[in-house]
Amino acid sequence: MDKSEYSPLFETKKGRGRLLYRLFATSIFVAICFIWLYRFNHIITQEEDGRKWVWLGLLASELWFGFYWILTQALRWNTVFRQPFKDRLSQRYEHMLPAVDIFVCTANPEIEPPIMVINTVLSVMAYDYPTEKLSVYLSDDGGSEITFYALLEASEFAKHWVPFCKKFKVEPRSPAAYFNTIIDSSSHFQSDTDFDNELVAIKKLYTEMESRIENATKLKRVSKEVRLKHRGFSQWDSYSSRRDHDTILQILLHKKDPNNSKDVDGFILPTLVYLAREKRPQYHHNFKAGAMNSLLRVSSIISNGKVILNVDCDMYSNNSESIRDALCFFMDEAKGHEIAFVQSPQNFENVTKNDLYGSALLVISELEFHGADGFGGPLYVGTGCFHKRESLCEMKFNDDYRHNWKSEDDLFKEANLQEIEEKSKGLASCSYEENTQWGKEMGLKYGCPVEDVITGLSIQSKGWKSVYYNPPRKAFLGVASTSLLEVLIQHKRWSEGDFQILFSKYSPAWYAFGKISFGLQMGYCSYCLWPANCLPILYYSIFPSLYLLKGIPLFPKVSSPWFIPFAYVIIGETICSLLEFLFCGGTFKGWWNNLRIWLYKRTTSYLYAFSDTILKLFGFSNSVFIITSKVSEEEVSKRHEKEIMEFGTSSPMFTILATLALLNLWCFLNVLKDVILRGGGFGAYEKMGLQVILCGFLVLINVPLYQGLFLRKDSGKLPNSLAMKSTILALGLVLSFSYV
Numbered sequence: 001m002d003k004s005e006y007s008p009l010f011e012t013k014k015g016r017g018r019l020l021y022r023l024f025a026t027s028i029f030v031a032i033c034f035i036w037l038y039r040f041n042h043i044i045t046q047e048e049d050g051r052k053w054v055w056l057g058l059l060a061s062e063l064w065f066g067f068y069w070i071l072t073q074a075l076r077w078n079t080v081f082r083q084p085f086k087d088r089l090s091q092r093y094e095h096m097l098p099a100v101d102i103f104v105c106t107a108n109p110e111i112e113p114p115i116m117v118i119n120t121v122l123s124v125m126a127y128d129y130p131t132e133k134l135s136v137y138l139s140d141d142g143g144s145e146i147t148f149y150a151l152l153e154a155s156e157f158a159k160h161w162v163p164f165c166k167k168f169k170v171e172p173r174s175p176a177a178y179f180n181t182i183i184d185s186s187s188h189f190q191s192d193t194d195f196d197n198e199l200v201a202i203k204k205l206y207t208e209m210e211s212r213i214e215n216a217t218k219l220k221r222v223s224k225e226v227r228l229k230h231r232g233f234s235q236w237d238s239y240s241s242r243r244d245h246d247t248i249l250q251i252l253l254h255k256k257d258p259n260n261s262k263d264v265d266g267f268i269l270p271t272l273v274y275l276a277r278e279k280r281p282q283y284h285h286n287f288k289a290g291a292m293n294s295l296l297r298v299s300s301i302i303s304n305g306k307v308i309l310n311v312d313c314d315m316y317s318n319n320s321e322s323i324r325d326a327l328c329f330f331m332d333e334a335k336g337h338e339i340a341f342v343q344s345p346q347n348f349e350n351v352t353k354n355d356l357y358g359s360a361l362l363v364i365s366e367l368e369f370h371g372a373d374g375f376g377g378p379l380y381v382g383t384g385c386f387h388k389r390e391s392l393c394e395m396k397f398n399d400d401y402r403h404n405w406k407s408e409d410d411l412f413k414e415a416n417l418q419e420i421e422e423k424s425k426g427l428a429s430c431s432y433e434e435n436t437q438w439g440k441e442m443g444l445k446y447g448c449p450v451e452d453v454i455t456g457l458s459i460q461s462k463g464w465k466s467v468y469y470n471p472p473r474k475a476f477l478g479v480a481s482t483s484l485l486e487v488l489i490q491h492k493r494w495s496e497g498d499f500q501i502l503f504s505k506y507s508p509a510w511y512a513f514g515k516i517s518f519g520l521q522m523g524y525c526s527y528c529l530w531p532a533n534c535l536p537i538l539y540y541s542i543f544p545s546l547y548l549l550k551g552i553p554l555f556p557k558v559s560s561p562w563f564i565p566f567a568y569v570i571i572g573e574t575i576c577s578l579l580e581f582l583f584c585g586g587t588f589k590g591w592w593n594n595l596r597i598w599l600y601k602r603t604t605s606y607l608y609a610f611s612d613t614i615l616k617l618f619g620f621s622n623s624v625f626i627i628t629s630k631v632s633e634e635e636v637s638k639r640h641e642k643e644i645m646e647f648g649t650s651s652p653m654f655t656i657l658a659t660l661a662l663l664n665l666w667c668f669l670n671v672l673k674d675v676i677l678r679g680g681g682f683g684a685y686e687k688m689g690l691q692v693i694l695c696g697f698l699v700l701i702n703v704p705l706y707q708g709l710f711l712r713k714d715s716g717k718l719p720n721s722l723a724m725k726s727t728i729l730a731l732g733l734v735l736s737f738s739y740v
């Protein structure tokens with residue numbers, strides 16, 4: 001090809017409004033410097049008044065806020081947006097597209113229902129991609145017969161579903177999600193009778209399958225007749241428990257299997273494999289990272305796809321062209337060779353309009369990751385991510401190396417399917433990894449609750465780049481938690497994992513220095529330092545309000561020139577965060593909800609993550625992976641749809657939230673009492689304007705919590721005992737403070 005004619009497979013555009021943003025950010029920075037100056041300058045006078053300690057605390061908090069704010073700027077400074085050209089890919093490479101292996105992970109049939117898991121599997125089997133080049137692997141850490149049974153059913157249903165999707169180009173290709181869209185839109189009554197007939201038929205097949213699977217799930221066992229139908233079930237004969245069993249591996253569909261490889265139209269189906277790796281009590285299984293590494297090895301002898309897509313079991317494919325999108329990046333002649341992975345955002349199906357729990361991670365997905373991309377690439381977030389097998393299996397980046405997409409050796413020259421199955425089982429055994437580099441230098445990293453982030457970072461530190469692709473039609477849709485506690489626990493795991501990375505061998509603060517760009521280092525640090533925010537935020541939610549009660553000002557009074565930088569930062573950042581949120585597609589109320597969750601995470605999840613990490617550093621604690629539930633009771637779902645906050649149980653996390661909320665309520669009511677009784681308006685508080693505003697803000701944002709404590713009657717409210725406990729704690733704090 002002539003160089004001048006070269007048309008790339010993707011292009012990268014700079015985000016709009018960058019200059020304006022940079023100017024604004026610079027002005028905020030200047031104001032922050034003035035705030036620091038104010039605190040430094042006034043230490044002496046405070047010493048005289050005996051307020052030195054609280055003042056130093058504020059100084060430390062503000063130094064931290066300023067520093068942390070600087071880190072977060074890296075994710076806003078240099079945003080980029082990607083555009084792949086799939087038509088060019090087809091023109092040039094349609095006949096030499098690489099094999100793609102898709103890994104789906106599941107771990108617990110109770111909180112990850114098998115019917116949901118197979119919907120994800122079916123959605124990825126139906127990608128718009130040559131089926132003989134597609135292999136789908138389901139890793140089941142639950143080792144569940146029911147999940148296996150569901151996959152077996154799916155392998156039959158796929159024979160109808162895959163051709164149906166391709167024939168009518170339906171979207172999305174998760175049957176459950178697709179049938180839902182059909183109910184939602186009236187447009188399905190087309191004159192196209194062919195389509196209507198097939199739709200009715202396939203829907204019937206699906207509903208029947210669904211009820212069989214749900215029955216088995218309810219009964220927690222598979223019937224004898226079903227067990228006899230497939231030899232795969234015999235592998236459960238030696239099964240003793242989820243933590244103690246042999247490797248169970250079954251190739252359910254394969255092009256080399258003459259009896260079972262084609263769909264109803266006679267076309268080859270994607271390869272489909274079930275894997276429950278061996279588990280033994282004496283071996284640590286390393287959670288999802290362990291599952292992924294077993295899949296990497298097993299798939300290497302079954303299909304050995306050069307590109308790997310990994311999705312969580314609740315993340316169905318919502319866009320049948322995603323593989324082609326990703327390949328545009330990998331196969332681009334000029335830049336493709338340096339790209340190790342293509343990450344899609346985590347989007348969710350069940351987020352309500354005003355996103356009560358901030359689960360949509362809107363600003364992270366729509367803004368911050370684009371910022372990371374501008375500095376060398378986004379983080380790997382464990383799902384919706386395409387990898388080159390070679391970079392995942394620890395190959396160092398080499399600028400001269402070009403991937404040969406063409407070579408495709410037949411893995412099955414000699415062996416037959418059963419031999420391959422037997423051989424693969426060995427690769428998924430517990431002892432296989434002993435004295436190897438797996439989990440260290442090979443595959444996903446072990447020992448961190450966010451195996452994904454640390455793995456992505458180590459890949460980037462080897463010189464690889466990554467790409468963030470956020471298509472208009474979302475690539476994947478998952479299930480977000482529908483209760484506050486679940487959200488807080490999930491964030492505890494994430495923030496704890498990220499915090500551990502900071503102290504790990506791969507610390508973005510020092511190890512990555514000189515290996516990835518400085519901007520990306522800052523970006524990683526801003527995530528890794530999430531937990532450290534707990535201390536200054538707690539400080540800010542307690543002391544200014546308590547001092548308000550005592551009538552002692554901690555901020556400049558409204559008429560002082562020092563008030564200006566405080567006001568500028570507060571107003572500027574509030575408006576900026578609101579605009580950001582709206583531009584990312586959120587609503588005003590969503591922004592307010594997001595702010596509440598922002599606060600709650602800082603005072604609970606991050607506090608727990610912070611203390612657990614410190615304990616772990618001294619060897620006192622071990623981190624676990626608490627799997628997020630993907631199901632909720634009907635009542636809970638109903639409240640979620642109405643955007644009513646779900647508490648429902650007692651938890652120390654809730655006690656902290658309630659105590660803080662009540663403490664602030666008490667302080668604020670005192671201000672009101674003064675204002676009303678003394679009748680002087682807020683005049684007396686002129687010198688404490690900011691403290692009143694801060695306290696008032698904390699009361700206002702906690703309204704749903706007060707309702708949960710005292711006003712609600714449904715089962716999602718906070719338990720009375722908790723209300724008692726936190727009231728006593730809050731009053732205790734206030735009283736003991738008043739008398740010292």
Ligand SMILES: O=c1ccn([C@@H]2O[C@H](COP(=O)(O)OP(=O)(O)O[C@H]3O[C@H](CO)[C@@H](O)[C@H](O)[C@H]3O)[C@@H](O)[C@H]2O)c(=O)[nH]1
Pocket residue numbers: 105106107108112139141286287288291311312313314381382383449450451452490493494497625626627628629
């Ligand atoms: O021992 C385990 C534990 C979990 N999983 C699977 O890992 C996935 C993620 O677990 P989930 O409980 O849904 O965690 P989330 O917080 O929703 O997951 C986010 O955070 C994780 C890291 O904490 C990443 O691994 C995920 O990809 C990312 O979506 C699920 O498919 C699980 O089935 C396993 O396969 N084995």
Ligand SMILES: [Mn+2]
Pocket residue numbers: 312314478479628
């Ligand atoms: Mn999940």
